[in-house]
Amino acid sequence: MVSLPPEKSLGYQIRILHRAIDRLLTARLAEHGLKAGYWYYLRVLWLEEGLTQKKLGDLINVKENTTVAMILGMEKDGLIVRKRDAQDRRKMCIQLTKKGRDLEEKLLPVAVEINEILGNGIPARDIDKCLSVLGHMHKNLLKADGL
Template sequence: MAGKAPQNIKLPFEQSVGYQARLTHRLIQRLLHQKIAPYGVTPGMWYFLRALWHKDGQTQRELSLLVGTMEPTTLSAIRTMEASGLVQRKRNDEDRRKINVFLTGRGRELENILMPLAKEVVDASVEDFSINERGLLLQYLKSIQNNILKHLDEDVHLG
């Protein structure tokens, strides 16, 4: 409002849901990186591998939407993964403008190695929680996501 003095609002880090969520995410990602790095996989590659393990042969655009990255970032990650022998790109037979991404044998084999490591990270993050508390945490996180989605201008879909 015009003429109204700005308020001096305080939001300590300990009380900021955004800061705490970011810090938690960064710590989980650091532990995950520690576990998967010996296999030549970076956290950036991890999310694309997970998406392809779930559904192989997705287009670059589908991967961007699912992982939540801009298409140039996705293309860069896919090129790195291709150079590492984890994926291969193939032009779509029905729509030559589209490129589908497929796991190689090595990319597929990593699922059985890396998913147990990811489960270790998840389990470590909630090791002193009861089963009920774990369920509540996931419910609360989903509620936060839904609350934020209601306030975003663009149409966003989360996996």
């Protein structure tokens, strides 16, 4: 019989870390009156606006129906607007409103704080190595899954 105790399982350790990060992020975003799910969309849109709903969902790695639900909520909350693509009128592109754009200045410090908490007491070279390893693991999964 194969044995894989949780403390030796990459998937298990990454999952419990993700859940802990998500709980902290959710609490910090609630202080600003935001739903935690919005974070991932805002984070991408602060870097690149005008994405289609599909492209946005692909970048966040969520299914299209989840993206549609989040976009509807963000639109209702005044964070984004949907506009027709100038080249392909069938496509809807996502633009931040002023309210959505202004959140970047308020919320990026939250990401910095969480990253500082995560890295507390860990040398920068180890953080760099960890980021490299996690990126490599992600590429391995994409290859294995055929994505």
